[in-house]
Amino acid sequence: xxxxxxxxxxxxxxxxDEGAMAAMFDRYSRVVYSVALRVLRDPAAAEDVxxxxxxxxxxxxxxxxxxxxxxxxxxxxxxxxxxxxxLRRRKPTDSVDDVVLASSTDLAVESERTLMIxxxxxxxVSLPVEQRKTLEMAFFDGLTHSEIAETTGDxxxxxxxxxRTALLVLRKAMHA
Amino acid sequence: MxxxxxxxxxxxxxxxxxxxxxxxxxxxxxxxxxxxARAELAxxxxxxxAFALSAPQHTPPALTRQRLLKQVAREGxxxxxxxxxxxxxxxxxxxxxxxxxxAPGARMEKLTVEERRSRVRLxxxxxxxxxxxxxxxxxxxxxxxxxxFTASLxxxxxxxxxVARRESPxxxxxxxxxxxxPPSRTREAPAAAMATPPPELPEDRYESxxxxxxxxxxxAEEARSSRFGNVSxxxxxxxxxxxxAAAAFLFYxxxxxxxxxxxxxxxxxxxxxxxxxxxxxxxxxxxxxxxxFVLARQDTAPVPSARVAYLPEHASLIFQxxxxxxxxPYKTYELWLIPAGEGRQxxxxxxxxxxxxGYATLVLPPLPHGTVAGNFxxxxxxxxxxxxxxxxxxxxxxxS
Numbered sequence: 001x002x003x004x005x006x007x008x009x010x011x012x013x014x015x016x017d018e019g020a021m022a023a024m025f026d027r028y029s030r031v032v033y034s035v036a037l038r039v040l041r042d043p044a045a046a047e048d049v050x051x052x053x054x055x056x057x058x059x060x061x062x063x064x065x066x067x068x069x070x071x072x073x074x075x076x077x078x079x080x081x082x083x084x085x086x087l088r089r090r091k092p093t094d095s096v097d098d099v100v101l102a103s104s105t106d107l108a109v110e111s112e113r114t115l116m117i118x119x120x121x122x123x124x125v126s127l128p129v130e131q132r133k134t135l136e137m138a139f140f141d142g143l144t145h146s147e148i149a150e151t152t153g154d155x156x157x158x159x160x161x162x163x164r165t166a167l168l169v170l171r172k173a174m175h176a
Numbered sequence: 177m178x179x180x181x182x183x184x185x186x187x188x189x190x191x192x193x194x195x196x197x198x199x200x201x202x203x204x205x206x207x208x209x210x211x212x213a214r215a216e217l218a219x220x221x222x223x224x225x226a227f228a229l230s231a232p233q234h235t236p237p238a239l240t241r242q243r244l245l246k247q248v249a250r251e252g253x254x255x256x257x258x259x260x261x262x263x264x265x266x267x268x269x270x271x272x273x274x275x276x277x278x279a280p281g282a283r284m285e286k287l288t289v290e291e292r293r294s295r296v297r298l299x300x301x302x303x304x305x306x307x308x309x310x311x312x313x314x315x316x317x318x319x320x321x322x323x324x325f326t327a328s329l330x331x332x333x334x335x336x337x338x339v340a341r342r343e344s345p346x347x348x349x350x351x352x353x354x355x356x357x358p359p360s361r362t363r364e365a366p367a368a369a370m371a372t373p374p375p376e377l378p379e380d381r382y383e384s385x386x387x388x389x390x391x392x393x394x395x396a397e398e399a400r401s402s403r404f405g406n407v408s409x410x411x412x413x414x415x416x417x418x419x420x421a422a423a424a425f426l427f428y429x430x431x432x433x434x435x436x437x438x439x440x441x442x443x444x445x446x447x448x449x450x451x452x453x454x455x456x457x458x459x460x461x462x463x464x465x466x467x468x469f470v471l472a473r474q475d476t477a478p479v480p481s482a483r484v485a486y487l488p489e490h491a492s493l494i495f496q497x498x499x500x501x502x503x504x505p506y507k508t509y510e511l512w513l514i515p516a517g518e519g520r521q522x523x524x525x526x527x528x529x530x531x532x533x534g535y536a537t538l539v540l541p542p543l544p545h546g547t548v549a550g551n552f553x554x555x556x557x558x559x560x561x562x563x564x565x566x567x568x569x570x571x572x573x574x575x576s
Contacts, residue, residue: 016252018245018248018249021244021248022241022245025241025244025245029235029236029240029241030233030235030236031228031229031233033240034231034233034234035228035231037231037542038232038560043237043540043541043542046236047236047237047243050240050244051240051243051244051247054244055244055247055248055251058248058251059251073221073225073226074225076228077221077224077225080224081193084192085193116226116229117229117230117233120227120229120230121229121230121563124227125558133506133559135227136559136560138189138192138194139192139224139227139228140231142192142193142194143194144189144194144195144196145189145194160185160186160188160189161185163188163189164184164185164188167188167220167224167227168223170226170227171219171223171226174223174226
């Protein structure tokens with residue numbers, strides 16, 4: 001099942017195929033775990049998030065089907081959201097059905113995955129440090145724009161603009 | 177007070193769950209009415225996914241995979257299948273006041289694992305409605321419903337509450353097969369055959385429904401065939417014998433499961449003790465409240481140093497640093513595993529920042545199994561870590 005397309009794997013998961021579930025895990029566990037670990041900085045907690053996110057796939061594979069975005073991208077976002085919820089010790093703030101995303105990033109093939117990861121990192125490194133740090137504080141640390149403004153001493157509007165600008169630069173560069 | 181319009185920046189914060197309740201409600205309202213806003217939100221989530229990929233990549237421990245697949249096997253699949261829903265028409269699931277059919281979106285209560293397993297393992301003879309009906313149940317209509325329902329349910333789907341005494345065609349069919357009127361009569365009017373017993377039918381319904389009694393009220397023409405009567409009688413004995421065999425089977429299965437459970441409980445208790453010990457060990461290593469002492473010659477000035485204990489077989493690593501200098505914001509220390517053998521690239525083994533006293537610990541960072549270390553090193557990197565070390569190497573190992 002190593003080379004099976006995401007859609008086919010997901011359909012098999014929907015039929016209760018445990019082998020397909022294992023293949024899905026082999027394909028995307030590294031992405032999900034890395035995001036969770038970056039947010040939580042705790043391997044045990046990141047493992048818990050990893051487990052929870054993949055069990056969501058098993059329990060509700062149709063949630064991914066209805067999300068037409070690439071599965072890898074979807075998983076990365078859901079992993080981040082769950083990790084932030086855990087970090088803030090709050091209940092899950094959204095249902096997996098609610099996370100609809102548009103992404104042209106296909107992470108199914110390992111070489112593509114590696115390429116996209118490298119590209120994302122290169123783009124982020126090229127950003128002005130204050131933009132990158134502000135986005136990291138918001139996305140990976142789950143700090144609100146008020147909290148970021150308090151930490152950095154920047155005006156609220158500046159914080160919001162930096163986050164938005166950083167994402168737009170990333171969007172443009174990823175599609176280039 | 178005039179509310180400020182919702183901007184794309186607000187949508188970005190919304191996508192990251194960073195808005196407060198009032199702002200979230202406003203954005204929710206906008207999303208309901210604006211397809212453009214929904215499209216932009218989906219786009220922002222796509223951007224965030226790309227950004228998420230910039231996180232340093234780590235491989236989860238191998239045990240995580242086993243853990244997941246075990247849970248997957250344990251939970252099984254709990255998705256209702258459409259055919260079963262048709263058969264379920266006389267039942268309502270978690271929907272008070274509903275009529276025959278489950279309301280759209282009605283939630284099904286999941287059965288426990290034990291309940292699912294027991295259904296899966298139930299021998300056919302006990303799950304077969306016909307055999308149950310022929311045994312000793314008093315009311316045909318009451319019997320038929322749960323028996324046919326159990327047979328039509330996918331295992332592990334739901335618990336149900338009957339709300340109407342109405343047989344589906346499938347139930348009627350099952351019942352008509354088991355009560356044994358002649359096949360031609362059953363085909364013509366199965367419901368009538370059920371509701372109105374033939375005049376020859378004895379008053380005692382229990383007796384009449386047994387295979388022995390059937391031969392008493394078959395038509396005269398059918399009664400001529402004594403061979404058929406014998407077969408019918410033997411069918412009853414066979415059913416009873418099969419039932420007894422099934423009961424014995426269930427008894428021994430249950431016994432074996434109990435023994436297995438006892439064994440597992442003992443293993444669990446042992447594992448619990450081990451976990452508790454490991455937990456204490458981890459706390460001693462990681463807690464900021466732990467007292468730490470570095471012993472050195474009295475005339476030696478404190479210098480940064482670190483210790484690494486690494487077990488390649490389990491990819492388990494414990495790092496303890498002392499007297500580490502504080503770092504500038506946005507910088508982090510990173511530990512590198514330098515694999516044994518020439519020309520092999522250093523592998524990131526985790527990032528850390530020292531506390532106010534210069535101590536840092538790194539416990540069980542994610543590493544591939546079986547990599548024999550030639551050495552370890554520590555560098556300073558941008559926050560979040562790097563995939564390749566940035567010189568200079570501040571600390572380098574010496575195997576002791």
